[in-house]
Amino acid sequence: MTDRATAVETRSLTRSYGTGRRGGSEVYALRGVDLSVGQGEVHGLLGPNGAGKTTLCRILSTILLPTSGTARIMGRDVVRDADAVKRCIGIVFGGDRGLYGRLTVGDNLRFWAALYGLRGTGLRRRCQALLERMGLAHRADDRVDTLSRGMKQRLHLARGLVADPPLLILDEPTVGMDPVAAQDFRVLVDGLRADGRTILLTTHDMAEAEAVCDRVSLVDHGRIIATRAPAGIGALISRYERIEARGVPAEVAAALPDIPGVVTVRAAAGERLRIETEDTSATRAVLRRLVAEDVTEVATSRPTLEEVYLHLIGERGMTVER
Amino acid sequence: MRLFVTAARFQLRHLAGSPAAVQVCVTAPLLTVVFLSISDYAGRTDLSPYAVVAPTLMSLWLLALHAAGELITEERDLGTLEGLIAAPARLGTVVMGRMCAVTAIGVVSFAESWLAAGLVFGRWLAFPHPLVVVACLLATVWAAAGTASILSPLFVLMPSARVIQNTLSYPFYLLGGVLVPVTFLPGWVQPVSRAVFLSWSADLLRDGLDPAPVTDAVARLAVILALGSAGCAIGLMLLRRVLNRVRRLGTLAQA
């Protein structure tokens, strides 16, 4: 198998939920998702609340059945070949639930290890190594109830890794982590990538997605609306070039919209002015004008992932049906 | 088998100090005292084995019902059920291992009841057939867990597990001849009783405490084990079906 083989492949994956009310219509959580994640890839799923990210993760983890369409993990169907799929995935569902609070950290991890078929000294060694890797070794004998949220999150990660799976499915793995822990998490993901593992993760943290993902998919209303490498994602809205400047006199700012090709002029954080232009000639005209006015703190940049996200999802206004 | 043992050990640690286990361990010897007081008052000291056998079996069945009712519900409340189902281990083995562990705590109440009879009433029951008693207790643990496992899928579907749990305790004690020998029950009830493992367990346990030779001990043990295994087979089959239904409906995570 080459390293370009697919780890996750979905075709027209659809999932609806009954509303529970008699006569109520179905809620579509996924509407024909086609997703393909290569082996060794770190793939991010981004999207607003209710977009269908968790539903997708659940189907890939075999705990939820699709309404229609197919999903394959390492070439195996998640419905027909669920047992084989279970053996090659580790799941980490975010939040502080999903652990046995009355048991110790070590007991939790060892139980999960046993459920994944580990035994005896192999089991003990693996659990010890994971606790150390997650920085939880000194808390191994403490009850899970006494852990902080971020520590529980790390225990979840240890659990997901316990069977040494080639694919990890992480649903909001950094929710509740402090910035230092979240930074540690990025380092950890890099380590996992170096192991050659495939990672599918959902997050609401754009900086995190930008930092760790090889590619991201933007999900909205149960559909994937774009899949790109974070670096190239600006291309999705690339007809806008962008200039940021500081200390622009008010009368100059007021005149900028009159330059042909300028799309928007907006105030941005830190007393900056953000100018979006339609093409490079407009950008040049704006730069010339700013320099002529003695504005020297000027930068041009590509749109960040966060901006693309807001542009495609946040500013969809009333045009998208529900 | 290893998974079964792992699951059982996990459950014991998980259960340590849980209210249900404590309640059962506290009430069993008290029940013995009640039964012995009554039989003494009636001048029927020959009924002493009943006073030890009844609380023991009541504890076993209560704990089995408790395990069946709480296991899935609790997993769901903790949010661990999804992880359990997504793991490659056979869920049936894990469930039975854990059910048996809870039920086995009931064996403690046998010791307690025996001690209570001795300490409070000076009635130290002899063990003329220790092997029969031990084998019968173990078989009963399996049978109670197996029978109760039929109920655990129902608990997945129904939120009011407590109600079923409570309704199913006394009818089973009666049908199982735990409080009153089956032969004292109305004639039409007796065949039904024979389908309940408790009736076989109660008879065999009492015989095991009686100096007279025990007849057909092995065959009767086999009946207890078979009734338990049948329950277990039905229970696990139902559990698989219910979980598939839940995977289809997407209500797994909901309490």
Ligand SMILES: Nc1ncnc2c1ncn2[C@@H]1O[C@H](COP(=O)(O)OP(=O)(O)OP(=O)(O)O)[C@@H](O)[C@H]1O
């Ligand atoms: N068990 C369920 N029953 C009914 N509807 C559900 C169920 N689970 C999810 N949904 C609905 O499906 C849609 C997608 O939900 P999902 O949890 O997959 O979103 P998400 O992208 O993970 O959101 P978030 O960012 O808030 O975690 C939502 O409209 C949600 O209300």
Ligand SMILES: [Mg+2]
């Ligand atoms: Mg979610």
